[in-house]
Amino acid sequence: MxxxxxxxxxxxxxxxxxxxxxxxxxxxxxxxxxxxxxxxxxxxxxxxxxxxxxxxxxxxxxxxxxxxxxxxxxxxxxxxxxxxxxxxxxxxSRFWADASRKALQAEGRGHAHRERECPNCSAVLLLTDMPETPQLYCVYCKALTTADGPEQRVETSHMLCDECGLFSAPRKFTIFYFYFLLVVYGYHQRITWRCPGCMRGEAWKMFFGNLLFVLGVPVAIAQLIRAYGSSRVGRYTGLDKANLLARKGDALAALDVYNEISSRVTPCAGIKYNAGMALVEAQDLEQAAEFFEFSLDDCANYAPAYRALIQCYANTGQHEKRLALQRTWGDTSEEQPERRAG
Ligand SMILES: [Zn+2]
Ligand SMILES: [Zn+2]
Structure with a gap:
């Protein structure tokens, strides 16, 4: 060791x-x-x-x-x-996996212990009592690994965004900002004709203008993300657009795009998680629960979907299902959602 x-x-x-x-x-x-x-x-x-x-x-x-x-x-x-x-x-993670194995052995269920090493960061992931699924989630490095025949595909660029909480490709905000400056600056350069010294003053004025604009108008950021997202073509094309629709509460439109991405990227626990979140945003918890279940069908240990699904079950009165799922996850926190509600 x-x-x-x-x-x-x-x-x-x-x-x-x-x-x-x-x-x-x-x-x-x-x-x-x-x-x-x-x-x-x-x-x-x-x-x-x-x-x-x-x-x-x-x-x-x-x-x-x-x-x-x-x-x-x-x-x-x-x-x-x-x-x-x-x-x-x-x-x-090694310590927790060993402790869990010993606890199972003490119960006489040592054979049920199941663990896997994250191919990205080598942390040990516990899978005891969880069904076999094509994807594996690492709660430590957030990588989603997909078994692709004999190959493994490790997804590290996509994870939950700090800001909106959706599965996406988060980048440092300064990159968006810089890009934004480039767009405006570039546009300005094309239509003006002046010396670099004058340009410098103008650039500072624009810098502060943009700063207020970016900080004060969230829509501007949304458009920026949309612009950025649309220029990238790949497996996740449309994801940023769908996430924006989800945040606006337009679950139907968001689901359309998530469906389209799901048909290209299979399996993908993250996309199904987002679809669930779109339905939560639209207050349809029962349908949301279904999508979180789909997400766990793709990746049995996908922690974000688990947390959301527990909340959905608690808030729609599906207590048996909630308890069964919590048992699978070895989650002993009791009735947390209800207590919060009451
Ligand atoms: Zn990892
Ligand atoms: Zn976000």
Whole structure:
């Protein structure tokens, strides 16, 4: 298990305002089991409940004795952040899989234990009691792997968007923004004729103009995404458009496009998940539940569809189904949705 040499790195803690603290970087290390951050923080990888990276930041949710998990945010190089996350995920997923296997053995159900390694990040994924499906979801790196005959197709570009929560190809917002600037700037250049110095002042005026425009008018962003999406041809053509329709609550139009994509990309748990979300947006929870079920038929461990389906069952009074599904997932959280509603 301890094949890799310990990872040593330098980092800075990020404060609540999102700014790295201090001028000097602190030393950190991970030996495969424990994470050391400077002199003060040391915790086992298994105490990490969730880990996410965004660019050069690593966000860790740590188990604590309080009801809320402790959040630690680190800033380091992109390479360090990605390497550290991958190592932490392999370590803690291995631990959870072993613990789960032992618990099953104690129940006399050791043979039921089923696990698979994520082909993308090598984290261990638990599949005990879940049906065999063509896709595999990695809750750690968010990759969707599809068995394609003897081949495996690993999808890492598409995942849930931070902003709208739909299966899509999220990019850093600055890219859209930059693209937007290019569109306007390019257009302007074509119709004006002036020296570069004058152009510079104009560009700044446009920059601030765009800034207000982009921040103040969400529709502009929507059009931008549409423009960007339409220029990309591929398996997921139409996805951005469909997601926009879904967000607007136009479930019928969105479903049309999702259907079309589903006919090209089979199986695809993410697309069916989006169709379900479109129906949730349109308040049709019963039909939404069906699509989340389809999503799980494609990928038995697709966590986003699971979470949504549990909510749908709870809110449409399908308690037997909810409990059965929760058992399959080893989810012991009780009656959470009702409690929230009541
Ligand atoms: Zn993975
Ligand atoms: Zn989005």
């Amino acid at each position: 301890h094949h890799a040499a310990p990872l040593e790195f330098k980092f800075r803690f990020v404060n609540k305002q999102g700014q790295p603290e201090g001028l000097l970087r602190t030393k950190g290390s991970f030996d495969g089991e424990r994470l050391h951050l400077g002199k003060g923080v040391s915790c086992p990888a298994v105490a990490i409940l969730q880990s996410e990276t965004r660019n050069d930041r690593l966000i860790l949710a740590l188990a604590s004795d309080k009801p809320e998990p402790g959040i630690v945010v680190l800033a380091a190089t992109k390479g360090v952040v990605n390497d550290l996350k991958a190592r932490l995920d392999v370590s803690r």
